[in-house]
């Protein structure tokens with residue numbers, strides 16, 4: 146199932162250090178997101194994807210985060226990671242499509258194999274316009290601003306809210322659906338993304354990470370009481 150135009154996709158992810166880590170909590174998050182009107186789910190790891198697949202019929206963008214000190218790429222670095230996520234029930238495979246070194250085959254081959262051997266759409270996480278163009282040329286179905294602020298070249302962007310300029314540039318340059326993802330943490334920013342031509346918007350932390358949401362409120366409380 147594809148991600149439809151105008152979709153609000155909710156990213157349901159919690160790392161091992163998060164009290165909500167684990168498939169039971171992530172499946173409940175996905176059900177809550179669906180009940181709230183979400184049109185898609187992004188999820189990490191085969192266990193979470195299996196549980197979410199059982200909980201909802203919404204399209205799932207599945208990723209597999211694999212950390213390896215030798216390589217900067219950790220979002221679905223290799224074909225085996227993609228195959229596991231597809232087998233778990235993901236409709237669409239999300240991956241790091243930057244040109245950075247990865248533990249696996251070159252990204253162009255990875256994209257081609259996911260499409261032909263797994264029969265899945267590819268959701269390309271990138272950080273720059275050039276990477277977006279390359280991902281499209283390699284056959285990505287969707288191109289998303291996910292990694293802006295998280296690569297060496299773009300770290301300066303991280304403290305600055307979502308990368309609306311990159312979003313706009315991708316929309317102008319590419320004939321494929323461009324998805325806004327990364328620090329879209331208010332309804333107003335979601336509306337702004339659509340105004341700038343986004344096909345869909347993915348929201349994670351601001352909806353599904355109560356620890357980080359609590360921190361924001363606590364900071365406000367502390368600033369007031371200091």
Ligand SMILES: CC(=O)N[C@H](C=O)[C@@H](O)[C@H](O)[C@H](O)COP(=O)(O)O
Nearest residue numbers: 156291295327328329348349350351
């Ligand atoms: C850089 C990276 O690894 N991003 C990850 C990708 O899956 C997630 O940690 C983000 O939560 C997701 O992209 C949604 O973004 P935000 O949580 O800002 O709404």
